[in-house]
Amino acid sequence: MEGIKLNQIGVSFKGSGSYVPDQILTNQKISQKVDTSDEWIKSRTGIAERRISSSGDNVTEMGYKAAKTAISMANWDIETIDLIILATSTPHDLFGSAPSIQAKLGANNAVAFDLTAACSGFLFALITASQFLKGGSFKRALVIGADQLSSFVDWNDRRSCILFGDGAGALAIEAISEFDNFIGFDMQTDGERGSFLNLPSKNKMDSIIDNVNFLSGGFSPIQMNGQEVYKFAVREVPLILDKLFRKTNISSDEIDWLVLHQANQRILDSVGERLKISRKKILSNLENYGNTSAATIPLMMDEAIRNNKIKQNDIIATSGFGAGLSWGAALIKWG
Structure with a gap:
């Protein structure tokens, strides 16, 4: 099957990249922490091990490294990137980590922003970027998915701590007039x-001055x-x-x-x-x-x-x- 022929702008996929931390947490090691076993975890999830971030492996760093390898495969000049969307629910900065990735890459002509949709995030970001390209607003886009869920796992909860790991991946996509591969x-x-799946805020009531209270920030x-x-x-x-x-x-x-x-x-x-x-x-x-x-x-x-x-x-x-x-x-x- 060939790409769909168009009289309008389509999308082509040019490169991919990924990064995972070096630190490995096996099922055997988890079983030393909570009452579980390698056999029990594998039979119910298929998971044998996961990567866990240590110092330096935050979402910005992981996303940057994944993006860099995707750009290399695409053989793009950094200056030609117009758009960077970072899908994450665990940003290094709650105000947004995509701009930090843009700066580290030196992608001076790109607009960058975060998109939060948890495990659907990368797909939603890819769809969003493709619509910008098809609309003619941008020519080249980096779509990054990166999360550091280990920071928000209860490592004493054997039902959930067995599931999650850290990592990043990226795709480089480009507007094209000949066909549409999206x-x-x-x-x-x-x-x-x-309510089936949450990372909820956990706020503590405190006082600024008499009769003026506030909720301090934090997450469960x-x-x-x-x-x-x-x-x-x-x-x-x-x-x-x-x-x-x-x-x-x-x-x-x-x-x-x-x-x-x-x-x-x-x-x-x-x-x-x-x-x-x-x-x-x-x-x-x-x-x-x-x-x-x-x-x-x-x-x-x-x-x-x-x-x-x-x-x-x-x-x-x-x-x-x-x-x-x-x-x-x-x-x-x-x-």
């Missing part, structure tokens, strides 16, 4: 179910209803992907790869089964990294591209899903 997308949000650890999140994912992700297949007149048989948010191997397998997509086409690396939130999709794509699994003109179905609750899907053609 084939289609869909996005959904259901705030009624938002990640709170998750794992059973409800699982049921949500295995139901909604196949539905939104199937809807997108029908909207774009592409069947699941035509897909070369399925790249889902790397949350749980059972979710990946269930979605593949419901869509009748072969396991050979389902890309997974969560065994090595766990759930890195906004980083999972670009981290998986970069690994597959550099291992020559994803090749030029391959059609990729991808879906991000998680807190909000939010979820989305996109069909792209690599190249």
Whole structure:
């Protein structure tokens, strides 16, 4: 299948990059902290180990390193980048970390901002950037997903501490007039179910002066209803992907790869089964990294591209899903 021919602007995918911290936390090491085991974790999640940030491995640094490798693959002049979107829920600076990445890269002509949508963040950011390019506002964009969830995990909660890790990934995308390799997308949000997965603020009442109080800032650890999140994912992700297949007149048989948010191997397998997509086409690396939130999709794509699994003109179905609750899907053609 060739890219869709257009009389308008389309999107081409030019490069990928990723970065993970060096520090490895295995299931065996977690079992020394909480009552669990390597077998129990693997059988329920598929995760064997995850990367944990230490000093220097904040979201800005991880995002910068992932972006740099994506720019290198794209062979871009830094000065030609117009837009940088950082998908993260754990910024190094609550006012935004994308501008710091822009400065570190020396991308002086780029506008940069953060986008927060948790595990759907990268997909939402990729869709947002593609619309800017198709609208003619910008020519070249970097889309980065980076999260440092280890800072917000309750390491005494064995239900959640086994799941999360840190990392970053990035894609370099470009406006082009000959074809459009961003084939289609869909996005959904259901705030009624938002309580299933949260990183809520935790405020302490204090006083400025007599009779004038304020709430000091802070956050509680990640709170998750794992059973409800699982049921949500295995139901909604196949539905939104199937809807997108029908909207774009592409069947699941035509897909070369399925790249889902790397949350749980059972979710990946269930979605593949419901869509009748072969396991050979389902890309997974969560065994090595766990759930890195906004980083999972670009981290998986970069690994597959550099291992020559994803090749030029391959059609990729991808879906991000998680807190909000939010979820989305996109069909792209690599190249």
